[in-house]
Structures are given as structure tokens and as C-alpha cells.
Amino acid sequence: MKPSSSLNNLIEVPSSSVALFSRDGHACMRHLVSRAEVEYFRPALEETTNVGRYDFRALEDRDTYGKAFLQVHNLWQKDATCKQFVFARRFAHVAATLLGVEGVRLYHDQALFKEPDGGYTPWHQDQTYWPLDTDRTITMWMPLVEVTPSMGTISFVSGSHRIGNVEAGTISDTSHRKITDWIRKESLPVHTYDDLEVGDATFHNGWTLHSAGHNSTGNMRSVMTVIYVADGAGITTPTPAQQFDLELWLGGQRAGDKVGSVMNPLLYP
Template sequence: MSIGNQLPELNDTVELSAAEREGYLRDGHAIIRQLARPDEIAAYREVIGEVVREHNYHTKPLEERDTYGKAFIQIGNVWELSEAARRFVFARRFAKAAADLMGVPAVRIYHDQALFKEPGGGHTPWHQDQIYWPLDTDKTITLWMPLVPVPEEVGSMTFVSGSHKNGYISKQEISDESHRTLKAYIEQKGLPQINYGAMAAGDATFHAGWTLHSAPGNPTSLMREVMTVIYIADGLTIAEPDSGARRSDLARWFPELSPGDAAASRLNPILYP
């Protein structure tokens, strides 16, 4: 439990089963229940929520925003904004799980994102995360952990099993267009979709950078508070950006680095081991 200004340590590790590791490599996604305990989440929810409230950039009501703006409040690299939040984002327990699922010995952080879906918030369109990342690799993974219970009607994200093996499917950024295009792609190929349903605070899904996924809207009266951390295998090289989105990500998340450099800026420390 947190005591005074102290926060729970998250530097112990958990052992994943062979089925969890094999399932991730096969499907491109996995769920690990109770990766964080209720007392741990309760302590960190407060500090992360404070960062989100302070840095929320939305000034328009939901109905006046575009599809992306309706999807969530998105705050990147909360670890740079709060020393307390940094302890959560840099958790060795989470980083080891990411490394084990990818089957790599060491991982760095790429960046984190708080994704808070407001009451009445819209859906998150179909997309691939890695269209934004200037990396040519399959060794990327995102942890998605709710800080509050997520009911069945909101649920986890929906993943397309095996889609990570198809690599770069579309360069479309998250939008109504990406949703239409990728929905048609999924339906035409008859690809299997998985949603893990209700999640407890501290449960975590992991998905590969190329895994197609979407999320439903939030029909409830409660904020869907989620924290995400993106990990990359240590030893990767920055690729030549082939889009404006990737050029922007290169400048933001790999500051002062160029294509051909090791993907290891001051913002990308090794989190495990």
C-alpha cells in the first residue's frame, strides 16, 4: 500500500506461462489478469489522473470534436510530467512481461500514453499503431492497462488475431477513413476478432505494433481511465520515415536522432533487465 508520499514498488517480476507467450506470438495479442494489484492501481490512479486533468487539451464539447477527438483524452509521456507517474511507467514488472511476450532479452520504452475515454466518448477506429513509428521491426509491443474496472459494454480493445504477421497493411492514420478501409479488409479476408470483455483495474492486454485493433465507445457515465506503455526491443535501428506521421514521431520520441541511428535516445531508457 502507499504510505504518505510513498508509492508501491513495481520492480518485482511475474512468470508468464508458455501458453501466454505462445499465444501472443501466434495471435499478436494477449491478456494478463491482475498484472497490478488493486492497492497498487489505486495509488497510481490518483497521480496519473492528476496529470491528465492538468494537461487535458480538449476545449470543445464532445459533439463538436472530430472522430479522433471524440475517442479519448490522450496525454503522451506522463513520465516526463510526474516523477510519481514515472515509477508506474518504468515498472520492471510490466517491462519484463513485455520482453517475455516478444521473446527478447531487453526492452526500452518508446513512449507512454494516458488514454481516458470520456462518458459518451466515441469509438476508436480500426488502425495499426506502428504506422506512426519510424521502425522496421516486429519487436514492438503495447501494454494497455485500465486504472478502473472496465465493464462489459465498454470492454477491452478488439484485436484481429494474426494480423501482426501481415506487417504494414495501410498507411492511413486513425480516422473514419482508416476504419472503413480496414473494416472492409478484415471482412473480405474473414479474419478472426477477439475482445477480452470486462477488465478489472490492473488487468493488462498486450498487442504487437502491427496488430489491427479498435475500441468501442463509452456508453456509460464513468470515465474509462487507461494507461498504456509502448516498449521496443533493445538493439533496434531507426528507419527512414516514409510518412509525415513517422517524421513527427521521430522528432518527438527519438529527439536528436536520425535514420540509421540506434533507437535509443535519452527518452528511451532500458526498462528491463
């Protein structure tokens, strides 16, 4: 079967991964895609990211968030091959299974390319930005290249998804300092995935604390992410930090609506 359609084939999600995700708020799915599948999709994902890039400032002229990665959103709307990748039933099925829900909708996708010498990704919680009434949210983080520790691997605080909002604010040096201090003070367990091969992907809950290191290599750390929300979730009144997401990812819907616009198709089942 051609890679263009094979990503719609489902794989079995081990019960051990479901248990780990429920306990830790993160899990790694090894060999989620084949090397051939990554190679088929990588050119379109990289090209669409390059075309969609909007920050052309030199690294030294950007703030900490800007240095962390080039961020390009909703590749699925920009290119048909990227849409096949983002809409893959295989990924959505894993997301639904790990979350323990019947179905998931697309919230949005984003490429996160950490440039050569790109800065660290501060500790943060994604859901700070999301005007959603559920904790059944999940991000698939898939490197398109082998990611070595010196390129900026991803770390999670295991179990932090069960705490909910730790009120560290949006992604910044301040969120990083507050969460780093808290991890030290409470000796919280940090897990780093520093051996991801092409085809592996991590999944994390929207409230799981996470960060990534600096890219000290000369190579781009290209990563593609897809963010899912459980079918049936509702939209809440946005905080100032959530206004951008309400306007951009929810297709004109408003507080009180159920997520379900054309921007948020049901990807599984």
C-alpha cells in the same frame, strides 16, 4: 513492500501467454498488478492526465479521432509517481518476454481516457506512426478502472501482426472502413476483451489491428498505456505520418541511429 517500489518485482510470465502472443499478436495478463498498486498509482495518473489535457473542445466539435479519447503523452516526464509506474520493471519484463527479446526500451507512454459518451476508436495499426526498423514493438494497455463492454473495450484481429502494414493509413473513419470491410470479406478472427478487471492488462504488437467501442456510460474509461521497443532497434527515415513521432519520442535521434536517447531508457533488464 510499498506499491511505489513493488512494481519492480517481476512475475512469472506463463509460457501459454508467450505462445498466444506469438500466434495472435495480443495477450491478456490477468492480475498483473494488485488492486492496492492500482489504487496507489491511479490518483497521480488521473491528475497528470487532467493537467496535461489540451483538447477542451466539446465532443461534438471534434473529429472521430478526437472523440475517441483524451490523449496525454509521456506522463513519466510530468510527474515522479507516474514515472515509477511507467518505468516499472514488472511491465517491461512482461513486454520483453512476450516479444521474445532480451531487453526493451521505452518508446513512450500515453493515457487514453475515453470520456462519457466518447466515440469509438477506429481500427488501426500503431506502427503506421513509428519510424522503427523492427516489428518487436509492444503496447501495454492497462485500465485503471473496471472496463465493461459499454465503456469501450479493446478488440484485436488475431494474427494480423504477422501481415505487417496493411496500408489502411492513420487512425480515421477511412482506416476503420477499410479494415472493417476487410475483416468482413476475409472473415478475420476478432477477439474482444470485454471482461477486464482492475489489475488486468492487455498487450499488443505494433502491427496488430485493433479498435475499441464507444463509451455509452457516464463514467470515464481511464486507461494507461506504455509502449516498448526491443533494445537494438534502429530508426528509419520517417514517412509524413511518422515525422511527429521522430521529433517527439526519439530524443533528437535521426534515421540510421539505434533507439537509445535519454527519452528511451532501457527498462528491462
